[in-house]
Amino acid sequence: xxxxxxxDHADETLVKVAEHPAAGxxxxxxxxxxxxxxxxFDRPASAWRAAITFLRRRASLITGTExxxxxxxxxxxxxxxxxxxxxxxxxxxxxxxYAAWDLADLQLVGRPFAWKLTDKTWTRSAxxxxxxxxxxxxxxxxxxxxxxxxxxxxxxxxxxxDNTNARAEIWVDCCDGLVDLKHELLERDPDAEVVVVxxxxxxxxxxxxxxxxxxxxxxPLKAVTSWAGRMPRRGGTHTRQVIDYAxxxxxxxxxxxxxxxxxxxxxxxxxxxxxxxRRRRLSLRSTR
Numbered sequence: 317x318x319x320x321x322x323x324d325h326a327d328e329t330l331v332k333v334a335e336h337p338a339a340g341x342x343x344x345x346x347x348x349x350x351x352x353x354x355x356x357f358d359r360p361a362s363a364w365r366a367a368i369t370f371l372r373r374r375a376s377l378i379t380g381t382e383x384x385x386x387x388x389x390x391x392x393x394x395x396x397x398x399x400x401x402x403x404x405x406x407x408x409x410x411x412x413x414y415a416a417w418d419l420a421d422l423q424l425v426g427r428p429f430a431w432k433l434t435d436k437t438w439t440r441s442a443x444x445x446x447x448x449x450x451x452x453x454x455x456x457x458x459x460x461x462x463x464x465x466x467x468x469x470x471x472x473x474x475x476x477x478d479n480t481n482a483r484a485e486i487w488v489d490c491c492d493g494l495v496d497l498k499h500e501l502l503e504r505d506p507d508a509e510v511v512v513v514x515x516x517x518x519x520x521x522x523x524x525x526x527x528x529x530x531x532x533x534x535x536p537l538k539a540v541t542s543w544a545g546r547m548p549r550r551g552g553t554h555t556r557q558v559i560d561y562a563x564x565x566x567x568x569x570x571x572x573x574x575x576x577x578x579x580x581x582x583x584x585x586x587x588x589x590x591x592x593x594r595r596r597r598l599s600l601r602s603t604r
Contacts, residue, residue, distance in 0.1 A: 325431050327429060327430045327432070327453075328427050328429045330406055330409045331403050331404070331405060331406060331428045331430055331455065332403065332406045333402070333403040333427065334391070334392065334401065335401035336397075336399060338419065338420070344421050344463045346463070348375075348421055349377075349585045349587055350376070350470075350513070350562070350588065351371045351374060351586075352378075352380065352514070352583065353378065353379075354382065355381060355383060355579045356382055357383075357384040359577065359579065361385065361386070364394075364578040365390070366577055367578040368395070368416070369394075370573075371573075371576075371583060371585075372400065374585060376417065376418045376422055377416070377418070377422060377459070378415070378416045378417075379413070379470065379472045380414050380415075380472075381412055381413055381472070381514055382411070382515075383411060383413065383414045384412075391404065391416070395416055399419045400419060401416065401422075402414065402416040403415050403455065405430055408451070409430050409453035413453075413472040413514065414455065415457045415472055420462065421461065421463075422459040422462065423462060424459060424460075425459060425467060426458050428457040429456050430453040431471075432451055433453065433489070433490040433493030433494065433497075434451060434452050435451060436485065436489055449476070452473070452490050452493075454494070455471070456469065456471050456497070458470075464593070467507060467508035468508060468509050469508045469510045471494065471498075471510065471513070474514050475487055475514065475515060475517045476490070477517045478517065478518075487518075491533050492532075494512055494533065495536045509565065509590045509591060510537075511563070511564045512533075512537065512563040513561070513562040513563070514560070515560050516561060517559050518559060519557040519559050520541065520543055520558040521552070529541065533563055534563060537563060538565070540563070540564070540566065540567070541562070541563055542564070551572060553572070554580065559581075560581055560584065562586050562588065565589065565591060566588070566589040567587060567589060568589055570584060570585075570586040571586070
């Protein structure tokens with residue numbers, strides 16, 4: 317992408333970010349899990365706080381969507397005493413994606429930013445207020461593992477439901493935006509691994525929808541979904557549907573978690589693989 321087009325898409329001013337180091341030194345976890353929870357915008361703050369409390373005991377990184385009403389004070393009150401950092405979309409992208417990370421395990425590199433995935437928009441259903449939707453933005457956060465130094469680009473997005481022709485076109489446009497974004501991220505930091513995660517609104521149990529994910533996401537991104545080869549036998553992330561997942565080069569594990577009070581989706585956690593970890597193992601073998 318040209319410098320002008322990158323400037324048109326990336327915006328640091330649309331992200332609120334803060335870190336709250338814990339008093340005293342804490343040991344880093346040897347095995348890092350990332351967790352995702354697609355929220356529900358009309359659930360109370362107390363339900364969101366309970367969900368975060370559950371997830372931070374089981375993961376080093378928490379991402380989520382439909383973060384309407386989750387303001388900086390709520391993030392601070394929920395996470396500060398535990399030594400976590402957090403970032404969430406604001407301004408024109410407010411009410412959507414967020415990320416929170418355990419500072420004992422992960423450190424922020426640079427400043428998070430919002431990336432506009434499409435210029436197209438649509439009218440929301442009456443249940444969601446009936447107003448014109450904001451343009452879809454992804455939240456982009458770069459993190460470094462404390463123990464290993466390996467870096468991750470984490471991209472959080474909430475795909476529009478494609479229940480009309482116009483919204484179906486926007487879903488494809490957002491996917492194209494993610495492909496452009498990955499190219500830009502790897503130009504900035506080619507040694508970092510890219511993870512895209514969120515509410516994709518395509519059910520991997522339906523062949524046509526899984527094919528759309530392959531055509532527009534996993535193949536162009538040269539990646540797989542976190543559920544590839546490990547689909548849940550029972551249940552899913554939204555009733556029996558599997559519409560929430562991470563996308564990256566490879567994964568070691570992906571697990572459903574219990575239903576949480578802040579959502580009608582089901583949270584999950586996963587372990588993406590970093591290509592530099594494999595290089596290190598091969599290097600160690602060659603020296604033995």
